[in-house]
Amino acid sequence: MNRIDSKKNPTVKAIKKLTTPAGRKKANQYLLESWHLVGEALQHLPTTQINLILATDQQLLQHQAAFHDKNVTVISNEVAKELGATSTPQGIFAVVNIPKQRQFPQSLQGAWLLLDDVQDPGNIGTMVRTADAAGFTGVIFGDGTASQYNDKVLRAMQGSQFHLQLFRTDLLPLVKRLHQQNFPVFGTALDPNAQNYRDVQPISDFALVMGNEGNGMQPELLRQTTNNLYIPITGQAESLNVAVAAAILMFQLHQT
Amino acid sequence: MNRIDSKKNPTVKAIKKLTTPAGRKKANQYLLESWHLVGEALQHLPTTQINLILATDQQLLQHQAAFHDKNVTVISNEVAKELGATSTPQGIFAVVNIPKQRQFPQSLQGAWLLLDDVQDPGNIGTMVRTADAAGFTGVIFGDGTASQYNDKVLRAMQGSQFHLQLFRTDLLPLVKRLHQQNFPVFGTALDPNAQNYRDVQPISDFALVMGNEGNGMQPELLRQTTNNLYIPITGQAESLNVAVAAAILMFQLHQT
Structure with a gap:
């Protein structure tokens, strides 16, 4: 030894x-x-x-x-x-x-979380852990999103990386492709003109995109989604923490 | 100057x-x-x-x-x-x-979040911010819960301390009193024998108790609540982050 x-x-x-x-x-x-x-x-x-x-x-x-x-x-x-x-x-x-990235699937099945330029490692890890708890199939790290091998991301994931499929890719061509395949992609926007998340019926196969902490999703990506959701804020807070918003949406959309 | x-x-x-x-x-x-x-x-x-x-x-x-x-x-x-x-x-x-604590109200109205020995400042601050966004009236810091004046709590609250009533008190006598006043108090437990939170109808006046990150709520406190809720975990994650669980529950219970 x-x-x-x-x-x-x-x-x-x-x-x-x-x-x-x-x-x-x-x-x-x-x-x-x-x-x-x-x-x-x-x-x-x-x-x-x-x-x-x-x-x-x-x-x-x-x-x-x-x-x-x-x-x-x-x-x-x-x-x-x-x-x-x-x-x-x-x-x-x-x-x-660090394993070689598996071949990216030709089409997705199940519930997927997509992270568009999310910065805070604690937020990223918490979202992966929450996706695991909500029965999601995988998480896709968009370009710009911090690494899944960062120590703070690893700590916050609490081992959920071993339960889910994790990929890293450019989200824009992916979302375009999903849209063409009629795979529902929900964007998120701090915009009361978007759809209230409570009005969406739970579904089994879809992608949910969460955006950057300060700036939200890239505008080009928001335009490529099937639908954009918002969480109504009834108090005086300006916004929700991104991992909190992701949790509320994941547990609402995916109720298997 | x-x-x-x-x-x-x-x-x-x-x-x-x-x-x-x-x-x-x-x-x-x-x-x-x-x-x-x-x-x-x-x-x-x-x-x-x-x-x-x-x-x-x-x-x-x-x-x-x-x-x-x-x-x-x-x-x-x-x-x-x-x-x-x-x-x-x-x-x-x-x-x-640091202001003198206001006189604790004889009875509560609206939605209140109670923190039982929550340790992580980021979690505490995020829960106060989320309570604000969900239209809660106030947050009560139980003994053992980190201070609202801690710099990391302040940063995560994002100013929500100015929008809500914040108190610090011993939760055990408070929850007993609320129970006597027929004010609903929901505890939280990682226990499938507790009530699935999705089966609770949204209400306007209630208290929700979140527990310690590692140990959950004090057992004595769990016995004093009106009802204890759990969030069903469908994946392989062992648990949810406490601020994430609080967010899911607050947005489910309080839909004004």
Whole structure:
């Protein structure tokens, strides 16, 4: 069993680089933190390719059963602090290969969430987690939307990336194509002239597009949708948080 | 017009202390950051007592009209960075008096959100903002729930604290009293034996209780409610983010 005690160890330095977009791209790997996420990854072998598991003595002892046939590198608390995103890390990590994107389906089935230039990693991760809870089939990250391998996105997804199909693509040609295939695409707009979401009957196969936190959806994309929805605001708030709006719409539109 | 250029200035040091709970308590003041929030505070004078407005030259120029009869202290970018919560602050702040809590009403009217030991400031602020958007009357912070004057709570509320009644109290005696007054109190539970929220008809006067992120509502409190609701999860996610769950419930229960 390997052991790393110093945060100056070259492996630690290499792993630390996975917390940046450039480092992830270069290594084609990302870092998972916490037992919840590492445990989910272990349940999704071999689709998920784990390169390295790192655990403190305490974490190793606690999850012995799950690790019995795995090669675990034991790390000191100092190393855990160096790699962790918080000041009191749990002390368990996995280095995972970034998979090749699967072939994008010719046509979609089920409920899909499309993210158009969403910026905040917490919002993105929360929307993926909510899509999972609402029984959605997948989430499509439009160009401009932050990476699914960002540590804050990973934390907020709470493992839902293992339950859903995630893709990244340019949304404009996709929405045009869905429209041609008569697959309903609902846009979202802060516009009382759009359709009140409460007037839409729940359906099983559709796409819902959420836009950028400050600017909403791209105007070109709004023009390509089947229909645009709005959530009526009855108080004095100017708008809703994007992850909150997405949740209200997903649970209204998809009631299987 | 006063001017502060150095972050070592004693006033800057004193204001910086307002970013901690102890500092806020000692001074009985809190710090608002960003034009959106300072502008909302200016619209709510004299109920909101502003002690000091600090702005960079650029912000002063940009909001001259709003500041015409106000005493503004001009600050350097260095001071703005020292006081700001982010690395690129807007450069506008207000030091506001913490008001005495208003007399707690003998009986409640309208829709109220109750927060039972909610920890994450972003979740708390987002729930207050959503309650505002859903036309709620107020939010009651139960003991254990993070402070409404925490900078991350303030940022996520987006000014909704100026539109709603906010109180802090022990929830257990309150919920008992509401129950005696036949005021409906809905608890929330991750328990399929609870009532599916979709089976509840929208109503105008009620309280909705959201619990702690990890542990949910206190068991004693769950036993005191009129009814406990759950949101059916159809995918593989274990749970919903608390602010997401609150949003789904608030927009379902309160449809004025």
